[in-house]
Amino acid sequence: MSDSAYGALYVVATPIGNLDDLSPRAARVLGEVAVIAAEDTRHSARLLRHLGLERPMLSLHEHNEAARVSQLAARLAAGDDVALISDAGTPLICDPGFVLVRELRDAGHRIVPVPGACALVAGLSAAGLPTDRFTFIGFLPAKGASRRARLEALAERDETLVCYESPHRIRDTLDDLATVLGERRVVLARELTKTFETFLDGSAEALLARLQEDPDQARGEFVVMVAGAPPRDESEQATLEADQLLAALLAEGVGVKQAAAVATRVLGGAKKAWYARAQALKDAD
Template sequence: MSDTNLGTLYVVATPIGNLEDMTPRAARLLGEVALIAAEDTRHTSRLLRHLGLSVPLLSLHEHNEAARVEQLDERLLRGESIALVSDAGTPLISDPGFVLVRELRARGRTVVPVPGPCALVTALCAAGLPTDRFLFQGFLPAKAGTRRQRLEALVQRGETLVFYESPHRIRETLSDIGTVLGERRVVLARELTKTFETFLDGTAEALLALMEADPDQARGEFVIMVAGAPPREESEAATLEAEALLAALLAEGVGVKQAAAIAARLLGGTKKAWYSQAQAIKEAR
């Protein structure tokens, strides 16, 4: 069978909230393919009903993706085209599909991206943080210890940091961001393109206080964006400034723990890091 008779896998972006964001090309292709591989067939069924389409669905998620490769490749070999969709946004961006795309491309099949909504790009373009360089980390680990380790590995990164988070862990994640990354600017995008779309801006500590005052702000799906580490020159200057501040506080009889807390509040960084620095200055004196 010649390649011209093979089907195509279309990787189709779908709305992240507002159904008006569905592109005409994406809607047309969903109606033309023989099969739609969907992360959640129930969710995609609602989208198809909205579009007035009736297309066979097949579930494809992280637990069955590898096992679906042969089945979907057989359909392509028969000349049938397939659309791959996730629950919302662009497939493969913190969603299933990587294994399927990798395996099909390795076999010489045609994979065509159909661009559209993506939560991380949507959030970044309205956050007011630098976008010339950013580092997307998807969802941070669920376990607190592993999550903090991941954040600690990012402390020196100068790019804007971008994470996805669920309402179940948003408070814990913001707390760890404040503890590990210090008092950096954080922009929280919530319920993007939906009725209650909200952008919150401040330190992690300030955002937690907002959620405490208004629990509704902890609901929905989140994109967390954190300012990158300052340039090295600024970091060195801040270190010298902190050392001078810590030395002055200790000379006035302020305790090591309290001096570290004051430095963290005024200059950013973590209390733990300033505590170690203050303790070293005290011992040197």
């Protein structure tokens, strides 16, 4: 383990379902640290029993994380190694740990990642959606109006969108995806690595109908993956950029005639057409 006078904090990924996914390195670390900080000690005790390990544990969750920082910093300063685990998957990914890691790193303590299972990566790897770029948005807001507003803010993003969702909100989320994003391809990854692991693929509307027909498909935890916005038509994109230029000029107090002259020099085309467009934008304000 750590060979310095100070201990290290090991951020250890644990299985999201199948216990065989725990790496040998993670098992070794959990067996050697002085104490394990766990999101739910009762839940993590089952994992330790499966491994045949008995280690001291303390809880670290969203309600007590800030209060645990000084306690664990003292353990590290005394030379103890500490492991941080969540109930499932990689700590800090929609789980507690950010405050602890930030404060300990800022204080100069060594933070060591022990990688492993992560639901969003597992879902993406088997979804068949582009993964060269994606945006992970965690959990969408629980309330419908806020959820739709968040989706509307993301509607023009052209990379794959990924979020987590709970069984009691998955239908409402699919309904809002259909309303805001239309017919885009959606992949639901349910109960990853567990006995009833399922991937469902189709439009949000079609998937909602599938869940209504078979309520069992709405059980379990979900990774929701949505195809990015289709590329804009080039003429549509050019019009948008021209409008943005004209609007910026008008917002700075430039007159309609002068704004049209600038657009003509920068973008080409007929000055009369730019004048008419600039006037329309000004009248719309």
